Amino acid sequence: MVRKFFDIIANNAVPAVFILISAFAIPLSGFSASYLVQELLTRIGRNSFLILSLLIPIMAGMGLNFGMVLGAMAGQIGLLFICDWGIVGIPGMVLACLIGTPIAIILGIFCGHILNRAKGREMVTSYILGFFINGVYQMTVLYLMGWIIPITNPNLLLSRGYGVRNAVSLSGIRAVLDNLIPTVITNPEGAKQFLNVNGAGSFFLIQLPFFxxxxxxxxxxxxxxxxxxxxxxxxxxxxxxxxxRAIGQSQSVADSAGIPVNRTRIIAIVISTVLACYGQIIYLQNMGTLNTYNSHDQAGMFSIAALLIGGASVSKASITNVFVGVILFHLMFIVAPMAGKNLIGEAQIGEYFRVFVSYGIIAIALVLHAWKRNREREAARRSLRGGNGGKA
Amino acid sequence: MFVAFLKFLMRWFQRLIVLAALIALGVWLFYIGREHQIFLDNKTSGNFKALEQINVSVNGGEISELMQRERDVKKVVGPKFEIRAEIFDEDGEIVSTISKEIKICFSKDIMINLPTLAAGEENFIVPAPK
Structure with a gap:
């Protein structure tokens, strides 16, 4: 009984800690409920696709795919091209996906082959691989674009004539997907004000009297x-x-059953990389600005942190974990600076705290996973020895 | 052996069709999604003198009032657009109205010489300034 309770706590320790922190931080921040809901909805739309792209490699037993930044880079290259050609709106977004897809597939195959040579150490390998491909990406964007790869838009290029600027405006595709089916929820009084300001446009206006x-x-x-x-x-x-799933449970058993383990693992990484490419495009269309050399850097870390905060582990993750994670993680993003300011008079303290918690939570989740795995191994060993710890 | 070869060919044929379809989709997206800058130029060009005043609207958008030797720029998306112009005389009376659909296709930016357009000539599209 005590052990079962302990297991429940251990399995949900990370989300529980975050719920506890949020429960203190929300009243301290002083934000209204509608503001928090608006911010959360925006951030769920912005980040969920990226986080969902992590699920398939976990299913295949490859852990958290830090290599998703490869897909993010592919998406950014697609965005740079559509900015250069001046393609706007939904066609621009779809074209960016179309350009990014073959790049993401090639990078995914490359990543999959390398991870097959580093079985059991996929996470650290994909993390370092992300740095390697980041170097290739930076060389391509900083030196080859405008020189070998034709980029003609002077607004994109550095003053020296080649290399892309640090910040690229995505005004042509900004929020095009978010505003494709414009929907507003408000109360009858708010609806009148909204119609006065925006006119009777083509949007869905849902009126809730209690809202x-x-x-x-x-x-x-x-x-x-x-x-x-x-x-x-x-x-x-x-x-x-x-x-x-079979490979995720046991590679040797799956191999014995005739499943092509290496090929299936490569497919898992390719799917994840391609989806991360689309996720990054959705993310950046919401932001409206592409930070050429840094946007992809944080994509992997923040997505993984959000997934772990949602209660996922290195070996098990579900769609529920994604949404719980994105809500809890981004709730911290929203309320922590203001809570810090109201509590100590310094917004930076809240922000530092949030960053500290974000990275700390990854460490805690990994430690918990290692500890749990060791405990399970120990339990399995004990059961093999007849449940008496091997003592005669 | 022959059946296996046929299957192999068929598989590659299917892949090629998918690839061609994706490339065609890309070209179509490029065609319909490209944003163009349309420079509206009310300057003397050859025999056509600058107009006293011309009010121009592109795709039913905001009207630009252009006096002699003035220039404005509009942005349009897609391979074609509609231009509507009202030409005024020195007394401020409307002399004529022009409505025309112009195709840009794959070219990026264009400049429309309004006096040439008002004269009903076909060569009113000139290269856009850099």
């Missing part, structure tokens, strides 16, 4: 995320999905 405030919902983004969730649920039931 306080006005929130905009990125409905099209949510529909795409929902479709992606359906894809994951369907994919798990396919032959390939079952193969990945």
């Amino acid at each position: 306080d405030g006005t929130i905009r919902i990125p409905l099209a983004t949510f529909i795409i995320i929902a479709l992606f969730c359906v894809f994951i649920v369907w994919f798990r039931k396919t032959k390939l999905g079952q193969d990945m």
Whole structure:
């Protein structure tokens, strides 16, 4: 009984800590409920796709795919091209995905082959691989673009004539997906004000009498995320999905059963990388600015942190973990600076605290995972020895 | 052996079709999604003298009032756009109205010489300034 309770606590320690911190920080921040809901909805739309792309490698037993930054870089290259060519709106976004896809597939195959040579150490290998490909990306963007790769838009290029500027405006595709099906939730009074300001445009206006405030919902983004969730649920039931789950449980058993382990692992990484490419494009269309040399850096770390905060582990993650994680993680993002300011008079303290907690949580989750795995091994060993610890 | 070879060919054929379809989709997206800068130029060009005043609207958007030797720029998305212009005389009376659909296709930016357009000539599209 005590052991079961201890197991429940151990399994949900990270989300529990975050719920506890949020419960203190939300009242301290002084933000209204409608503001928090608006911010959370925006951030769920912005980040969920990236985090969902991590699920498939976990299913295949490859741990947290730090190599997702490879896909993010592919997406950014697609965005740079559409900015240069001046393609705007949804066609621009789709074209960026189209350009990014072959790059992401090639990088995914490359990453998969390397990870197959580093079985059991996939996370650290993919993390370092991210740095390596980042070097290649920086060389391409900083030296080859505008010199060998034609970039003609002077707004994109550095003053020396080649290399892309540090910040690129994505005004052509900014929030195009989020505003594709504009939806607003408000109360009747808010609806009148909204109509006065915006006019009777083509948007869905949902009126709730009890609702306080006005929130905009990125409905099209949510529909795409929902479709992606359906894809994951369907994919798990396919032959390939079952193969990945079998590999995730035991590679040697899967190999004995005739499953092509290495090939399946490569496919898992390719799917994850391609989806990360699309996720980064969705993320950046929401932000509206591409930080050429840094945007992808944090994509992997923040997505993984959010997934772990949602209660996932290195070997097990679900769609629920993604959404719980993105809500808890970004709730901290929103409330921590203001809570810090109201508590100590310094917003930076809250921000430092949030960064400290974000990275710390990855460390805690990894330590908990290692500790749990060792405990399970120990339990298995004990059961093999007849449950008496091997003593005669 | 022959069946296996046929299967192999078929598989590559299918892949090529998918690849060609994706490239075609890319070209179509490029075609319909490209943003163009349309320079509206009310300056003397050859025999066509600058107009006293011309009000121009592109795709039913905001109207630009252009006096002699003035220039404005509009942004349009897609391979074609509609231009509507009202030409005024020295007394401020509307002399004529022009409505025309212009195709840009794959070119990036263009400049429309309004006096040439008002004269009903076909060569009113000139290269955009850099």
